Amino acid sequence: xxxxxxxxxxxxxxxxxxxxxxxxxxxxxxxxxxxxxxxxxxxxxxxxxxxxxxxxxxxxxxxxxxxxxxxxxxxxxxxxxxxxxxxxxxxxxxxxxxxxxxxxxxxxxxxxxxxxxxxxxxxxxxxxxxxxxxxxxxxxxxxxxxxxxxxxxxxxxxxxxxxxxxxxxxxxxxxxxxxxxxxxxxxxxxxxxxxxxxxxxxxxxxxxxxxxxxxxxxxxxxxxxxxxxxxxxxxxxxxxxxxxxxxxxxxxxxxxxxxxxxxxxxxxxxxxxxxxxxxxxxxxxxxxxxxx
Amino acid sequence: xxxxxxxxxxxxxxxxxxxxxxxxxxxxxxxxxxxxxxxxxxxxxxxxxxxxxxxxxxxxxxxxxxxxxxxxxxxxxxxxxxxxxxxxxxxxxxxxxxxxxxxxxxxxxxxxxxxxxxxxxxxxxxxxxxxxxxxxxxxxxxxxxxxxxxxxxxxxxxxxxxxxxxxxxxxxxxxxxxxxxxxxxxxxxxxxxxxxxxxxxxxxxxxxxxxxxxxxxxxxxxxxxxxxxxxxxxxxxxxxxxxxxxxxxxxxxxxxxxxxxxxx
Ligand SMILES: Nc1ncnc2c1ncn2[C@@H]1O[C@H](COP(=O)(O)OP(=O)(O)OP(=O)(O)O)[C@@H](O)[C@H]1O
Ligand SMILES: [Mg+2]
Numbered sequence: 001x002x003x004x005x006x007x008x009x010x011x012x013x014x015x016x017x018x019x020x021x022x023x024x025x026x027x028x029x030x031x032x033x034x035x036x037x038x039x040x041x042x043x044x045x046x047x048x049x050x051x052x053x054x055x056x057x058x059x060x061x062x063x064x065x066x067x068x069x070x071x072x073x074x075x076x077x078x079x080x081x082x083x084x085x086x087x088x089x090x091x092x093x094x095x096x097x098x099x100x101x102x103x104x105x106x107x108x109x110x111x112x113x114x115x116x117x118x119x120x121x122x123x124x125x126x127x128x129x130x131x132x133x134x135x136x137x138x139x140x141x142x143x144x145x146x147x148x149x150x151x152x153x154x155x156x157x158x159x160x161x162x163x164x165x166x167x168x169x170x171x172x173x174x175x176x177x178x179x180x181x182x183x184x185x186x187x188x189x190x191x192x193x194x195x196x197x198x199x200x201x202x203x204x205x206x207x208x209x210x211x212x213x214x215x216x217x218x219x220x221x222x223x224x225x226x227x228x229x230x231x232x233x234x235x236x237x238x239x240x241x242x243x244x245x246x247x248x249x250x251x252x253x254x255x256x257x258x259x260x261x262x263x264x265x266x267x268x269x270x271x272x273x274x275x276x277x278x279x280x281x282x283x284x285x286x287x288x289x290x291x292x
Numbered sequence: 293x294x295x296x297x298x299x300x301x302x303x304x305x306x307x308x309x310x311x312x313x314x315x316x317x318x319x320x321x322x323x324x325x326x327x328x329x330x331x332x333x334x335x336x337x338x339x340x341x342x343x344x345x346x347x348x349x350x351x352x353x354x355x356x357x358x359x360x361x362x363x364x365x366x367x368x369x370x371x372x373x374x375x376x377x378x379x380x381x382x383x384x385x386x387x388x389x390x391x392x393x394x395x396x397x398x399x400x401x402x403x404x405x406x407x408x409x410x411x412x413x414x415x416x417x418x419x420x421x422x423x424x425x426x427x428x429x430x431x432x433x434x435x436x437x438x439x440x441x442x443x444x445x446x447x448x449x450x451x452x453x454x455x456x457x458x459x460x461x462x463x464x465x466x467x468x469x470x471x472x473x474x475x476x477x478x479x480x481x482x483x484x485x486x487x488x489x490x491x492x493x494x495x496x497x498x499x500x501x502x503x504x505x506x507x508x509x510x511x512x513x514x515x516x517x518x519x520x521x522x523x524x525x526x527x528x529x530x531x532x533x534x535x536x537x538x539x540x541x542x543x544x545x546x547x548x549x550x551x552x553x554x555x556x
Binding site: 148149151152153154155156157159160163164166168169171172173174175231 | 345366367368369371372374376378382383384385386387388389390393394396397398400401402403405406407408409410435453454
């Protein structure tokens with residue numbers, strides 16, 4: 001039971017990362033590696049503020065703003081300086097490694113004796129249940145806000161930018177601004193995710209961003225395959241559930257005795273297979289047709 | 293309405309692939325002019341349209357719409373004045389968004405997007421009515437993704453989008469070329485209808501000489517980045533395909549001759 005609760009809670013805390021990756025990878029059609037830096041950036045910002053006595057709400061808000069700024073940096077690198085988006089993300093990610101070390105002053109910052117978002121709310125629940133309830137609440141708020149925002153004129157313009165830049169430019173929208181805005185929102189969410197994960201784990205670590213892009217992609221793809229992509233609302237729900245299923249898969253393979261050190265290899269293979277599914281499917285169909 | 297003065301455009305200047313696509317083109321369109329544009333492959337027709345729309349800048353010359361000099365304006369900024377339908381049916385709509393969302397974007401063409409929810413029930417009623425006019429059965433499919441439509445349906449939708457917020461200038465670049473003949477005819481009929489109804493100033497590129505002669509009040513032929521001739525009014529009404537071919541041979545032939553003279 002505890003394992004299920006903690007699996008779902010982790011899935012929820014990481015779901016914000018998954019939504020962030022969904023916004024860039026699917027909505028904007030950009031593989032944005034900034035997340036590998038903005039996730040620990042959120043953790044570092046929140047942890048540093050918490051240890052200096054700030055309220056968890058302030059810490060999370062600051063993490064979000066820091067993440068947004070990192071998204072803007074990548075956005076400007078790619079739109080104004082015309083650096084390919086993938087490379088722009090890598091540059092920001094690398095730069096953030098130093099920034100994060102500077103923020104924390106060291107590579108690892110424990111949060112053992114400080115208040116966190118999971119201790120300040122008077123919920124009267126045990127630790128595991130608190131993380132679950134708080135995680136659920138935050139994910140719900142973020143999902144509803146996203147659903148609302150991407151249904152507005154501005155949100156629709158961002159979605160159309162990733163879908164068909166010709167069309168949206170012909171309709172008077174500056175695609176550069178939309179790309180920067182999309183990266184801002186995405187990395188803001190990713191940084192909140194980092195801030196929450198750090199508070200639930202009890203520490204922020206400069207290396208905690210490694211592989212987050214792949215975890216995000218795995219959640220997005222698992223969600224899409226299992227829960228559909230009919231509409232934006234459907235996609236949002238799919239991605240959140242995908243994040244939970246991903247955590248469940250990880251929990252199962254660990255239970256089955258896979259060494260934790262192999263997790264990243266496992267996730268990478270999972271994502272590689274999932275991403276090549278369309279090609280494999282097409283080849284398979286061709287093969288079947290050829291045999292007939 | 294549209295005033296083009298002495299514009300030129302060279303692609304990849306200073307390289308071996310250098311290509312003069314527009315050479316000192318001037319063109320004036322009066323309000324309500326419906327101009328058909330013909331010319332062989334590579335004549336510069338699409339380039340003319342693209343520089344008007346701002347897809348890329350001109351090297352020299354000026355472009356004004358209704359007295360406003362837009363030469364230095366970006367493509368999105370010019371969209372306030374210009375509605376476009378592309379040759380490729382995929383280009384004009386966002387495939388993964390609902391028909392309704394595409395229309396909502398088009399309805400606010402050229403305006404800064406706000407945080408208002410993109411379509412209201414009133415908007416939807418309007419969209420349904422407009423889609424019903426197309427007679428393609430789209431009025432009940434507001435929530436379908438645009439990508440699920442056929443090429444003809446997408447072009448009809450793009451045409452509707454380009455004219456939903458009345459443009460000062462409508463640009464059509466072979467917008468029926470990718471469609472089968474029957475669908476092309478239908479989309480062309482819709483085009484005529486909306487231009488007539490809204491009295492739109494229009495530039496329409498076509499490869500179909502008969503359409504070029506039948507439609508519009510004015511016809512221009514392009515060749516080698518220049519406007520070879522520009523015929524309007526009664527003269528255009530009397531024009532036949534064979535006249536066009538004759539005029540082309542005469543004009544282009546003499547130009548070819550002078551080109552080769554320059555080279556020798
Ligand atoms: N983006 C571009 N980059 C480089 N060269 C270009 C570009 N667009 C057009 N050209 C070149 O400019 C010339 C004019 O092309 P344009 O597309 O305007 O011709 P067109 O009259 O529309 O022909 P078609 O009937 O084939 O569509 C051609 O030689 C073409 O190769
Ligand atoms: Mg062309």
